[in-house]
């Protein structure tokens with residue numbers, strides 16, 4: 001999704017804004033732009049393409065210095081990706097300039113009104129409408145920029161994070177948010193604005209995260225005044241100290257963020273359970289669950305809402321919660337749930353899973369569940385994110401920043417948190433025996449080492465990737481706990497290599513997908529010893545007799561599948577409920593290596609955004 005960056009202070013703004021845009025590249029975008037004010041003129045440069053293209057263009061066309069600037073990476077919603085539609089956008093007078101992440105849904109009617117009043121538009125964007133609306137308010141109501149932004153936003157419907165600058169008042173930037181994230185970095189006599197903290201981490205660890213419906217006037221060398229957009233009330237801004245460091249958001253010697261994040265999983269998983277799981281004492285501590293134990297454990301039903309990979313983690317959790325805590329679970333795409341008038345009661349607990357904590361549909365699903373009286377629980381990675389703040393309680397995954405668009409460590413750490421939660425509930429409810437509980441804790445503690453072992457198959461996986469990289473289609477099969485892993489494996493391949501892939505429960509193969517199998521079709525089958533092994537082996541036989549190419553993900557030492565498959569990739573043995581934490585590793589590596597061999601942009605696949613902050 002779009003990324004926004006801004007700076008006002010005593011340093012040169014251009015390198016800060018440009019680097020900030022590079023740090024936001026992971027969000028996914030198709031064009032980029034910068035506007036700088038050099039004390040006299042407002043200079044703008046924007047282009048379709050990457051931030052590297054913007055840098056070249058800027059350095060060719062613009063020779064300016066300035067201590068205030070804004071920049072944007074655009075993920076097109078209104079209007080195709082091209083230079084004109086890229087942000088920033090000027091107002092008609094050329095005094096105002098704006099960057100925007102989100103959608104102004106009523107932009108068309110606003111545009112018609114503005115046209116009647118003589119405004120003209122160069123782009124097809126909703127954003128250009130907004131900046132002219134602000135200008136119109138300044139002219140007609142004779143108010144300052146901050147007030148004008150507030151009045152204008154109260155006429156809009158939609159979602160936004162914006163930063164606006166007025167060259168006639170060059171010592172302030174006005175920002176606002178509703179439904180799209182916005183953080184203000186607070187330095188020594190300088191301020192930063194960004195969609196997340198990564199653009200300003202090297203300058204300051206202090207940040208103000210605006211809440212939905214808030215705006216701020218940021219004044220150079222002075223202060224940040226935060227108020228509610230709707231009723232104008234002043235808000236005391238909370239300056240939060242960030243725990244992230246720069247190293248976490250850099251590649252650290254790996255060729256891609258995705259590969260780094262795949263290899264970070266042993267540590268990410270132990271970071272997720274560290275301090276929570278006290279194996280010797282047989283205790284799991286999770287404040288968000290402890291404080292609401294009765295409410296959660298007595299839920300008539302748990303509904304899990306999420307999108308994409310997080311939805312797959314939710315499917316794994318369905319098995320875990322039902323198995324261990326004996327609470328009925330439904331897993332829903334947040335985008336469907338929010339619009340289908342679901343039956344929800346006060347006895348339901350709605351768990352949202354989101355790496356970014358900003359996914360628009362997941363956020364809307366949570367709001368709906370709250371309105372209907374459900375207790376809401378958020379499993380998020382990004383600390384302080386919108387979903388983590390909107391929910392009644394929650395648990396962070398502590399995976400560290402995930403920059404690659406394709407989720408990897410987010411998935412395994414979500415499963416880890418949800419496993420801890422299910423075990424805790426099971427213990428409280430008495431649906432798991434003490435010895436079983438203890439055994440789960442001990443085994444979970446061994447998972448990071450086992451993930452390390454699974455990562456050792458990298459070379460073999462590269463060989464397999466080379467063999468099948470040109471396949472036009474690929475099928476992924478798994479059963480039980482590993483059915484969602486099959487879905488996740490297929491998603492990984494699709495999103496970064498653009499090869500069509502389908503994930504299926506292995507037993508469903510006979511109800512359709514088997515028709516696709518011929519000697520061209522690679523079929524990845526998760527066939528670990530625990531969990532319907534014999535049944536899956538029968539499915540493998542069926543694939544083999546139709547000449548499909550079989551890549552088996554098997555438990556270490558398995559000989560039966562080895563005899564049938566073209567390749568086998570071994571993972572260490574573990575409890576059935578924990579196998580997804582291991583079987584997903586070779587699938588991540590397989591998609592990664594295929595994408596690299598095909599020369600695809602692994603970390604920023606086409607059309608995709610890291611956090612989907614629009615519907």
Ligand code: M6R
Pocket residue numbers: 307308309310311353354355356357358359362405406407408495610611612
């Ligand atoms: O930030 P979220 O977990 O809410 O994002 C949901 C999906 O957009 C996300 O999981 C997406 O499917 C993955 N990045 C794909 O790898």
